[in-house]
Amino acid sequence: MKYPSAPEIAAAAWLNTDSPLSMRALRGRVVMLHAFQMLCPACVTRATPQASAVADCFADEDFQLIGLHTVFEHHRVMNPDALRVYVAEFQLQFPIAIDQPAENSPVPVTMARLELQGTPSTVLVDRTGNIRFSHFGILSDMQLGAMVGQLLAE
Amino acid sequence: MKYPSAPEIAAAAWLNTDSPLSMRALRGRVVMLHAFQMLCPACVTRATPQASAVADCFADEDFQLIGLHTVFEHHRVMNPDALRVYVAEFQLQFPIAIDQPAENSPVPVTMARLELQGTPSTVLVDRTGNIRFSHFGILSDMQLGAMVGQLLAE
Amino acid sequence: MKYPSAPEIAAAAWLNTDSPLSMRALRGRVVMLHAFQMLCPACVTRATPQASAVADCFADEDFQLIGLHTVFEHHRVMNPDALRVYVAEFQLQFPIAIDQPAENSPVPVTMARLELQGTPSTVLVDRTGNIRFSHFGILSDMQLGAMVGQLLAE
Amino acid sequence: MKYPSAPEIAAAAWLNTDSPLSMRALRGRVVMLHAFQMLCPACVTRATPQASAVADCFADEDFQLIGLHTVFEHHRVMNPDALRVYVAEFQLQFPIAIDQPAENSPVPVTMARLELQGTPSTVLVDRTGNIRFSHFGILSDMQLGAMVGQLLAE
Numbered sequence: 191m192k193y194p195s196a197p198e199i200a201a202a203a204w205l206n207t208d209s210p211l212s213m214r215a216l217r218g219r220v221v222m223l224h225a226f227q228m229l230c231p232a233c234v235t236r237a238t239p240q241a242s243a244v245a246d247c248f249a250d251e252d253f254q255l256i257g258l259h260t261v262f263e264h265h266r267v268m269n270p271d272a273l274r275v276y277v278a279e280f281q282l283q284f285p286i287a288i289d290q291p292a293e294n295s296p297v298p299v300t301m302a303r304l305e306l307q308g309t310p311s312t313v314l315v316d317r318t319g320n321i322r323f324s325h326f327g328i329l330s331d332m333q334l335g336a337m338v339g340q341l342l343a344e
Numbered sequence: 345m346k347y348p349s350a351p352e353i354a355a356a357a358w359l360n361t362d363s364p365l366s367m368r369a370l371r372g373r374v375v376m377l378h379a380f381q382m383l384c385p386a387c388v389t390r391a392t393p394q395a396s397a398v399a400d401c402f403a404d405e406d407f408q409l410i411g412l413h414t415v416f417e418h419h420r421v422m423n424p425d426a427l428r429v430y431v432a433e434f435q436l437q438f439p440i441a442i443d444q445p446a447e448n449s450p451v452p453v454t455m456a457r458l459e460l461q462g463t464p465s466t467v468l469v470d471r472t473g474n475i476r477f478s479h480f481g482i483l484s485d486m487q488l489g490a491m492v493g494q495l496l497a498e
Numbered sequence: 499m500k501y502p503s504a505p506e507i508a509a510a511a512w513l514n515t516d517s518p519l520s521m522r523a524l525r526g527r528v529v530m531l532h533a534f535q536m537l538c539p540a541c542v543t544r545a546t547p548q549a550s551a552v553a554d555c556f557a558d559e560d561f562q563l564i565g566l567h568t569v570f571e572h573h574r575v576m577n578p579d580a581l582r583v584y585v586a587e588f589q590l591q592f593p594i595a596i597d598q599p600a601e602n603s604p605v606p607v608t609m610a611r612l613e614l615q616g617t618p619s620t621v622l623v624d625r626t627g628n629i630r631f632s633h634f635g636i637l638s639d640m641q642l643g644a645m646v647g648q649l650l651a652e
Numbered sequence: 653m654k655y656p657s658a659p660e661i662a663a664a665a666w667l668n669t670d671s672p673l674s675m676r677a678l679r680g681r682v683v684m685l686h687a688f689q690m691l692c693p694a695c696v697t698r699a700t701p702q703a704s705a706v707a708d709c710f711a712d713e714d715f716q717l718i719g720l721h722t723v724f725e726h727h728r729v730m731n732p733d734a735l736r737v738y739v740a741e742f743q744l745q746f747p748i749a750i751d752q753p754a755e756n757s758p759v760p761v762t763m764a765r766l767e768l769q770g771t772p773s774t775v776l777v778d779r780t781g782n783i784r785f786s787h788f789g790i791l792s793d794m795q796l797g798a799m800v801g802q803l804l805a806e
Binding site for chain 3: 397398401402484485486487488489490491492493494495496497498
Binding site: 264266271281 | 384385388389418421425426429434
C-alpha cells in the first residue's frame, strides 16, 4: 500500500510556539493534526480537549500535536484576535497554526491540501511523513490512543 | 427574611425572542437568569448546557429561563455578531439578552445591578419577583433542580 | 386528586440503622424509597449512586432515603450475606430494608404492596405519608431533585 | 531488557468459552488479562466496562481479552453461581476464568503467579508470551489503547 505524503502547513500565523513547525522537520516523529474551529461545538466540547489529552498521554514519546484553525465559515467572527482569546481562556497549550485563507474559496489552504471535509478532523502522520489516517468527526479515546501507539511502534 | 427585588434587565439587544422580556411581566413565574460569556470555558462546557436542560425539565411549568450575555472582558471579540454565531452553532434556544455595556466600567449594566462576581452565574427569582438565590460557579443538576422545584411549589 | 397512602415496609432485616424505620414514624418528612437489587446493572451503576447523591443533597432537610432490597430473581445469590458485602464494598450509608420474601411468589412483600414493576424503582412519599410518584427506570438528577424539592416545599 | 513469561492460567472453571484458553496456544496474539472481583466497585463501574470496550476496539486484530475472577476476599459470597448471575446480568461477553482457589491462602493460584496486588488489575502479554505491563488500578482509555496498539504493531 502506498500512502500520500503529508503536505506542508500553510499558516497565516502560529500560536503557542516560537517558530513555525514544518512537516519536513518533524520527520522521525508521529504527528497528529487536529483541525478545528473555535466555535465548532464538537471541537470545543470533545475533540479539542481530547487532542490535549493525546498530547499529555504521549508527552514522553516521539510525538507532536499540531492544532490547525481551519476557518471555512464565519471568517469575520473567528478571526485571529478571537482565536487568541479562545486559546488563552481554554488554556490550550499545544502549537496552533492559523490556516492560510485562500484567495478564491472560503476553505483555507491547508484544509484544501488535506482534503478535509469539516471540523473536527484528525490526521495522523507516520514517522516517514506519510498520512496514515484522516477522519472527520469524533473518535473514541481508545481508538485514537491505539492508532498513535501503533504508529509510534513502527 | 426579606429578599431583594430582581432588577430589570438592561439589554442592548435580545436573541431568540420576538420581544424583550421584562421581570415585571414575568411576575407569577419562576425565573432563572443564566449569566454567561461565550468564551468562558465553564459556561460553554457545563453551565450553558445545564441551563438548556433546566429549560427542558421545566418546560411545562410556570418557569422562564433567560440568558444574559454579561461581557466584562475581551469586549471586542465577544461582540453581538460573534454571539449570534455562537448561539446558532451551539443551537441555544432560550431567550438571551445582551447586557447593556456601561459607560465607565468594563462590567455591563445588569451584571452590576445584580452584583454578579463573574461567569457563569445563576440567579433564581421567585413568583413575586424577589431574588432568592445568586451563585457564581457550577451547581449540581440535582441542587439546581431542587431549588427550582421548591420555588415552583410556593 | 387523591393519592394512595404509602404502605409500611415489611423487612426481613435492616442494614445501616439501629432500629427499623416506619413510614408512620416518618410522617412530616419527605421519604424516598429506592428499590434495587445488588446485581441489577442499572441500579449498581446509576440509580443507587444517584440515591446516595439525593441523600447528600437533602441532608439538611426533612428528608429520609430508604433503600429497599427487593429481590425477585436469583434469590439464592442475592442473599442477605451477599448484600452485606455489597453494601460494605460500595460504601452505601443509607438505611436499607431487606424486603420480606413472600411465601408463594418470587416477588417480596413490600415490592408487591408498592406494585413495583422491577428495579430500579423510585417512590416519593410526601409529608402526609401519601405516594406522590412511583417510577420504574432511570430519572435525571434534575428531575429527581425537582420533585423532592417540590415535596419539601409543601 | 528481559520480560517475564506469562504463567498459565489455573482455572476452576471457564465462562463464555467452550474450551479453556491457554497462554501457550495464544502465542502470536496480544493478550490482555483483566483481573476483577464481581463486588469490587472500581471493577464493576469502570475497569470491567473498559475491558469490554478494549475487546470491541480490537475485535478485528490479533487480540484476546481474558477475564480472571481473582477472589481473594468474601469467597463465600463471590462464588461461581453468583459470578454466573453477575456475568449474565451485566452481559459480559468475553471469556472468563474463575481463578483456582489456593489451599493455604485466600489469594487464588493465578493471582499469586501473576503477583497481582488487588483488583482491578490489567496485565498485557505480547505476541511472544511475555508480560509487558502489569498494573493495579484504573487506566485511561487512551493509555490502555496506546499500549495495546503498540504491542499489536510489534
